[in-house]
Amino acid sequence: MPFASEHLALLAPRETERRTWALLGSAGSDPASAAAFAARGPALTLLAHGPSGRVEAVACAGIMLGPRQPDGGRAGDAWALTGRAVDRLPLAFHRAARRGLAAIVAAHGLTRVQALCLADFAAGRRWLARLGFTRETLEPGMAGVLPGARLHLYALVPGRSGGPDARGRSAGDPSHAQHRRNHP
Numbered sequence: 108m109p110f111a112s113e114h115l116a117l118l119a120p121r122e123t124e125r126r127t128w129a130l131l132g133s134a135g136s137d138p139a140s141a142a143a144f145a146a147r148g149p150a151l152t153l154l155a156h157g158p159s160g161r162v163e164a165v166a167c168a169g170i171m172l173g174p175r176q177p178d179g180g181r182a183g184d185a186w187a188l189t190g191r192a193v194d195r196l197p198l199a200f201h202r203a204a205r206r207g208l209a210a211i212v213a214a215h216g217l218t219r220v221q222a223l224c225l226a227d228f229a230a231g232r233r234w235l236a237r238l239g240f241t242r243e244t245l246e247p248g249m250a251g252v253l254p255g256a257r258l259h260l261y262a263l264v265p266g267r268s269g270g271p272d273a274r275g276r277s278a279g280d281p282s283h284a285q286h287r288r289n290h291p
Contacts, residue, residue, distance in 0.1 A: 110150035110167050112142040117154070117164040118190040123228050144186055148172035149211050153203045155192055165192040165200050170211050170220060180218035183211075187222075205238060212265050219264050226257035235261045 118124075144150065150169025157163040168187035175181050185208075193200045212220065222240060224231045232242070240261035 108152055108154065110145050110152045110169060112145070114152040114154070114164045114167050115188070117162060118167060118188060119163065119192070121189055121191055121193065123225065123231065124188055124190075126225070144171060145169055148183060149215070151203075151207045153200060155196055155199070157192065158195075163192050164190055165196055166190060166204070168204060168207065170208075170215075170217070172215060172217075176218075179216070181216055182219040182221065183215070183217050185220050185222040201234070201237065208238060208263075212263075217265065219262060221260060221262045223258045223260055226259055232259060232261075239263050 148169055148171045150167065152167045153165040154162055155165050166187055166189040168185070170183035170185050173182040173184070187204070189200070208220070211217070220240075221243075222235055224235055226245060236242075240263045242259050243262050244260045245257065
């Protein structure tokens with residue numbers, strides 16, 4: 108569903124999000140920061156019923172769109188805030204992210220999507236690879252944004268080997284290989 112800043116109140120952040128928000132000086136954890144992200148491009152929220160029956164946000168994510176280039180290309184910066192429900196619903200989360208990413212890339216004609224991931228967040232690095240992103244570099248830190256953090260810069264270039272196909276599947280995604288075996 109389309110992201111609304113109120114969804115953050117339904118998100119029980121994981122340790123990684125808490126660390127990131129602490130590095131940002133709490134910016135990003137408040138509705139105003141998330142609304143600023145969402146104002147720069149499309150954003151989505153995955154909601155589910157928790158064990159208690161209450162609705163909770165599994166994740167909020169989007170792509171901040173860059174300006175259109177003279178050649179018609181356009182890049183975007185991906186962001187995601189995940190909740191503890193991701194641990195309970197990893198496949199639903201991955202499938203929703205994959206479909207959302209493919210839809211946003213297609214709808215906005217993106218030629219590049221990039222994402223930053225904390226260097227010590229192995230699960231995040233593996234997930235980006237499954238979505239078709241490739242690691243480009245290790246950033247020593249983002250002065251003024253995440254001081255002192257070591258970050259990996261990942262990029263997804265649609266149409267390049269490893270990028271998502273028209274159905275949002277990427278070569279790094281195990282379900283993509285299974286689909287190709289079942290539907291040659």
